[in-house]
Amino acid sequence: HISCHMQRILMFAPGFAPYSFSENIVNSKLALALKEHGWDVEVISRVDDGPLYDSAWNEPWLPLKPSTHTVSYSPGNKIERSFDLFRQFIHVKYPMGGLRWSGHALTQALELHESKKYQIVLSRSPNDIGHLPALHFVRQTKVPWIANWNDPPSHLWPAPYKSAEGLLSKWSSRCLLSSVFKDASFVTFPSVRLCDHVLRTLNKNTFSSKARIIPHIGLTGYLPAKRNPDGCFRICHAGNLSKERNPQNFFAGIALFLKQLGINISFELRIVGTSDYALDSLAEQYGLSKFIKVSGGISYLNTFSILEQSDVLAVVEAPCAEGIFLPSKVADYAQVGRPLLAVSPENSELADLIRQTKAGEFASCNQPQKIADALMLLYNSWCKNRLSEDYPSNLLWQNFSPESIVKKYEEIFYLAI
DSSP states (O other), X not given: OXXXXXXXXXXXXXXXXXXXXXXXXXXXXXXXXXXXXXOEEEEEEEOOOSOOSBXXXXXXXXXXXXXXXXXXXXXXXXXXXXXXXXXXXXXXXXXXXXXXXXXHHHHHHHHHHHHHOOSEEEEOOSSSTTHHHHXXXXXXXXXXXXXXXXXXXXXXXXXXXXXXXXXXXXXXXXXXXXXXXXXXXXXXXXXXXHHHHHHTTSOHHHHGGGEEEOOOOOOTTOOOOOOOOOSOEEEEEEXXXXXXXXXXXXXXXXXXXXXXXXXXXXXXXXXXXXXXXOHHHHHHHTTOTTTEXXXXXXOHHHHHHHHXXXXXXXXXXXXXXXXXXXXXXXXXXXXXXXXXXXXXXXXXXXXXXXHHHOOEEEEETTOHHHHHHHHHHHHHHHHTTOHHHHSOOHHHHHTTOHHHHHHHHHHHHHHHO
16 A cells, blocks of 8 residues: 655646536546545646536535646737747647647646656546646656546547547547557556557557556545435436437337326436437427426536435436446446436446446437336336335445545556656
């Protein structure tokens, strides 16, 4: 077990608190847990102008505020922007989105290193850009480096997601991936299937020894409240329903489930977060308007309050040929301790997880009837007040507990140092 006394970590995280969205939350939870276990963590981040649930410094992220450096720079006029872009390209060498941030982040990191003398560098998702300043920082300082991809590199996204378009973007992403594997001490992935998907494109014999599977992390210090029974069978889906994660089959499965029951059931589906779909009209199409409640993006801790007062927690995945993703919401669901309904591809990380842990039901995202059947199993268990016995969450939670995840990181920190 590594002694973390005064060990100093520099984390490059393009997505981070206070900007609350999926990957940003994952990075913030990791930094929070490392700090809680005695590590001195400094973070270099950026302003996130994408879709957000929250953008103010609130709990549980307040302990991270003093050590978060949000890199900002003047947009400038067209000539100034072009000059700065060229200057940062000379600095970091890769023509890709986020180039200016990357160059400025590298400059700030080197300045901080003068006084802090970091002993570990972490570079994190979302997208590839967090690895670019880390690569050049490590080449100049020789500090051990742990890189992370929670999603595929931008040239390796599977259909129906879109990969990087254009020869230059694809070339940059491929070159960066190869360079990261060459220079990093370790590269972490949250799931076996994502790791294998990436390694298939590289020289597996050369690089597989550097790959490590470390799942997403739960929230340090959080204890879920118990469900207050109210006679309503409540399901919640929390998180982004992007255009690839079409909820149509999910809604069709719910409609079949309600039709099979043939009674006036007290049922609610709560959808929390952003969506690329007109959910109200989709609900109307399937006769579900009175059963579905849609909330926009709300803060992370307020989302937990909604999850706590739900009976089943749903994940809707895109219909990929293989489900390589481990959705970050699963760590939150496991911590709340409610059964999962995983609406996913047949061959998927989530299907594997449900089979291994018995923490919920799996249904193919392409088959509404299978979704209805899974809902019926969960509903019957709820009627008998047996959800926690039939679908215990302890095995699932062991994959994500802050103690187990920090231990996994400390093991590779020790090997890297």
